[in-house]
Amino acid sequence: MKGFVSNRLHPLVTLILLLVSLLAAFCVAGFFISMLGNLFFGVGLQEIGNVTQHPTQHPQGWALSMLSQGVLLFVGFAGGALALVKFTGYRAADYFAPRRxxxxxxxxxxxxxxxxxxxxxxxxxxxxxxxxxxxxxxxxxxxxxxxxxxxxxxxxxxxxxxxxxxxxxxxxxxxxxxxxxxxxxxxxxxxxxxxxxxxxxxxxxxxxxxxxxxxxxxxxxxxxxxxxxxxxxxxxxxxxxxxxxxxxxxxxxxxxxxxxxxxxxxxxxxxxxxxxxxxxxxxxxxxxxxxxxxxxxxxxxxxxxxxxxxxxxxxxxxxxxxxxxxxxxxxxxxxxxxxxxxxxxxxxxxx
Structure with a gap:
């Protein structure tokens, strides 16, 4: 499959694109966190940061913090890496595990x-x-x-x-x-x-x-x-x-x-x-x-x-x-x- 960008990029350029991909993925993760936080815990976007920084001071602090951390890591990190691979036209299995x-x-x-x-x-x-x-x-x-x-x-x-x-x-x-x-x-x-x-x-x-x-x-x-x-x-x-x-x-x-x-x-x-x-x-x-x-x-x-x-x-x-x-x-x-x-x-x- 042909990617949106060339797969012949210099490794440094690829790493820069990774940063861009991660930033975009973190924004998507933030959207999901705010949506799920409001849906399941009734916590608005402006309150989420305070709750997750002081989970012991809020009844739903622990659960919301774990949800936020899980979504941020999975969508932000894994999503960013997988998106980069997709953009360059590789299959994830071939890129991350050429030896199988x-x-x-x-x-x-x-x-x-x-x-x-x-x-x-x-x-x-x-x-x-x-x-x-x-x-x-x-x-x-x-x-x-x-x-x-x-x-x-x-x-x-x-x-x-x-x-x-x-x-x-x-x-x-x-x-x-x-x-x-x-x-x-x-x-x-x-x-x-x-x-x-x-x-x-x-x-x-x-x-x-x-x-x-x-x-x-x-x-x-x-x-x-x-x-x-x-x-x-x-x-x-x-x-x-x-x-x-x-x-x-x-x-x-x-x-x-x-x-x-x-x-x-x-x-x-x-x-x-x-x-x-x-x-x-x-x-x-x-x-x-x-x-x-x-x-x-x-x-x-x-x-x-x-x-x-x-x-x-x-x-x-x-x-x-x-x-x-x-x-x-x-x-x-x-x-x-x-x-x-x-x-x-x-x-x-x-x-």
């Missing part, structure tokens, strides 16, 4: 990677939480901490799961929707175009991870989220299918929510507080490091099998510039080539 099908074992191992890395990540969380800026930037640090305290208070109100129904709504809005929406944007579009623009998978993955962490505007949680972005980025680059980082992203969010729910129900030890900024005991961290390294090695070996291709390593192309078949003698990784948006070989791909 995905073995279920890949999804399981990606989920296990995230679970295994949690104790190790606590060391980064603890270190980042205690980070201090130079004295010359003390005002910036105080502003950042104030904003994060406000965000933490809002998050605590939204994750007050006083019933199983609230928990499962939280799973949908905080685990499922972000895993789909954020991966479509940050890995599916941003990382893809950065890798093509820099002609280097590593530069593309690292820059995309930086943007992914920075967009959350949480300075004292930047490093662990950046590392998570790296894990998700390499899972996508290795696998060539967006479902793999989606499974890992969902596991990260769901595990945190599950631990929080269990703690609220007093079913687990207080030491397993997902909101804590303290590192776990070193035996747990060391074990986590070893298992995480082993899982990364396994995933790299299996996901980058030379008989398959990743999202930026397409070689034999169909009419729309997507992988239609594999060459009889695959090129070794060092000799892989990168392709333009229309499927034209544009140069050697730097590993």
């Amino acid at each position: 099908p995905v073995p279920g074992l890949w999804l399981l191992m990606a989920a296990l990677l995230i679970i295994a890395s949690l104790p190790l990540m606590t060391t980064l969380i603890a270190w980042n939480a205690q980070l201090h800026l130079p004295d010359a930037l003390r005002g910036v640090e105080e502003w950042a901490r104030e904003k994060e305290d406000q965000a933490q208070a809002l998050t605590k109100a939204l994750t007050d799961f006083n019933s199983p129904l609230r928990f499962w709504v939280g799973v949908l809005v905080i685990a499922v929707v972000p895993a789909i929406s954020e991966e479509l944007v940050f890995r599916g579009v941003v990382q893809r175009n950065l890798v093509q623009g820099f002609t280097s998978r590593h530069v593309g993955v690292w820059v995309a991870a930086f943007i992914f962490s920075a967009i959350h505007v949480q300075f004292f949680g930047f490093v662990p989220r950046f590392v998570l972005g790296l894990l998700l980025g390499y899972l996508y680059e290795w696998s060539g299918n967006i479902l793999v980082p989606m499974a890992a992203h969902f596991t990260q969010n769901f595990t945190q929510l599950l631990l929080l729910y269990w703690q609220q129900r007093q079913w687990v030890s207080p030491e397993l507080d997902p909101d804590a900024n303290e590192a776990m005991p070193w035996p747990w961290v060391l074990s986590s490091l070893l298992v995480t390294a082993g899982l990364l090695y396994w995933l790299h070996e299996h996901l980058t099998d030379d008989t398959e291709t990743g999202p930026t390593q397409l070689r034999t192309l169909g009419g729309k510039g997507v992988a239609a078949s594999l060459p009889e003698a695959p090129l070794p990784p060092a000799a892989a080539r990168t392709l333009g948006r229309d499927g034209v070989d544009v140069g050697r791909y730097r590993d």
